[in-house]
Amino acid sequence: MLMTLGTLLQRDLTLVVRRPQDALTVVGFFVVVIALFPLGVGPEPELLRRLAPGVIWVAALLATMLSLARLFADDYRDGSLEQLLLAPEPLTLLVLVRTAAHWLMTGLPLVLVSPLLAVQLGLRPEEIPVLMLALLLGTPILSLVGAIGAALTLGVRGGGVLIALLVLPLYVPPLVLGAGALDAVMHGADAQTHLSLLSALLLFALVTAPWAAAAALRIMLD
């Protein structure tokens, strides 16, 4: 069983390595969107600092959302998804592995470049670990919940736009908690509560989202 799951992870990561532009586009989008904000609202350091948590998190939400269309669509188009449904392993676990691969190629890079953007937006060095930790806990939630939306829009007309409407409202809790964690430390408070709640949310998503996405895949391939 572990062999099958390992094979899927290996295969997905091999595909990312062979076609790195997919992952790079997502990070590129994240960086560009954040770079546009100072141009829009002005360069005052205090204002940028004040906006930083929200700007970084909303950009992360949008970047993840853009990458969701690829989560199952390629496999759907070339017929691999049918083979995945027929695999002897529980589909829920396969979806979990696929989502993990997705996070490694989209979510993790966002976490890794975030310190750079944080410095640009005027965050202090001691605030950066909290930002990274919150993103580390939050971006997997975005991938997991997004997998449900990606599965539900497979083969659907205008799926790319529809996925935004389905998924973005569900992104409210991680947005509030993630941006709130950074906001708390910026105001000299403790981010402990935010981070704990974010962890709880991640656990909940880990248990429930792959199941829902697997059910959605079965429905859409029926």
Added chain:
Amino acid sequence: MPPQALSDECLRAVDLAAERGDRRLFQHLGFTLAPGQLLQVQGANGSGKTSLLRILCGLSRPARGAVYWGEEPLARVEGGIGSCLSYLGHRDALKDELSVRENVLFAARLGGMIAGREAADAVLARLGLTGYEDLPAGILSQGQKRRVALARLLLEARPLWVLDEPLAALDAQASAILREALAAQLAGGGMVILTTHQAVDVPGDCTCLRLPDGIEVATAC
């Protein structure tokens, strides 16, 4: 691990009906497929051949009726029905970025079987793909891609093959190889269900199921 030895279970379809949108494709369709038998599904375009095959694999739910593997309904087969059959759909399920060998190996391992490089190369050689093992699948022609998809079938060696238009895009040489493989599958006690517009022409116990054009009851031909 899935059973590698061919089993003696039958595939039974009981009173199947399928719908697409509001249109009923076929109804009251039933048959039993025993080890060593081949079933060729025929019918006009849009008569529901692919729908039937997907139902038999458990990918789609029938509007009515049920499919049994031995005594068990499909959904309750131990290890999933996927461990008893290989399904080849319209699309080849190949990744353009992976090499031919990687495609075959990943597919077989995802199906739950341990396959080595030598086994994969042997199967590829049997399909006339020697020398292509390390090339990315994206540069192959349509017919060559189909051959790679067939390689997965041979490597997995499941009791039941469900093949949707396996002869499409194959040249004479590849068709002959496929017919040989089908004959070997039947001789070894395996089962085959396929759709094709051509004559199957395989020695062994072959029956033919013609799907109705309208909403008539399916008849044997």
Added chain:
Amino acid sequence: MAERGVQWFRFAAPARFYGLAGRLVPWLAGVAMLLFAFGVYLGLAVAPPDYQQGDSYRILYIHVPAAWMSMFLYLLMAAYAVIGLVWRIKVAQAMARAVAPTGALFTVLALWTGALWGKPTWGVFWVWDARLTSELILLFLYLGYMALHAAIDDRRRADDASALLALVGVVNVPIIYFSVRWWNTLHQGASIRVTEAPTMATIMFVTLLVMTLACWLYASAVILARARIEVLEREHHSAWAQAVLEKPE
């Protein structure tokens, strides 16, 4: 008990549902209209002005029932969707789809009246109050459900996919609601407190109750009427639907 079980399933049969709903709709609609008229009379003429907000508070007689209905209908929609998904009962699938537009309508109404109320109370049409924000997200959830159903051509797949989405939504609604409320308290936003006033007069309470009942009856009438057409469309191959279509009432 066995008898009642049989009765229930006969009621869930599409043909029975079609007939029953057809008889119920005019009554529900009629009583809803009477109650609306009575509620408007109570709200505008009988109930006294609020000692702080004067007459502007009267919009709560629409705003509060609309907000309640919007949440109640989402739960109802999800319940029908899940029943339809698990037990494949056609009437439940039709009901789930029929509830969505009415739920969205009440959500818009709650947002709209909330904005109209905001102007005299806070001087602006929109504040990021916890309830208004949650209501806005609820509207997005309704829109997502309807858009997904509309985007999928195959009806069975559309029913199943949107039912799953409704289930995911209903699990997330409390999480979203609490995170928004928490966000709101952290940022010291404004909050609507009128309904929580301990001194709410009996007449105000009665008016609110009458209006809520009217909204509920109206929703039932519209939803049943819509589900009826939906059932007929889904069953148009069957003998009873053909009979209905050939001989319109």
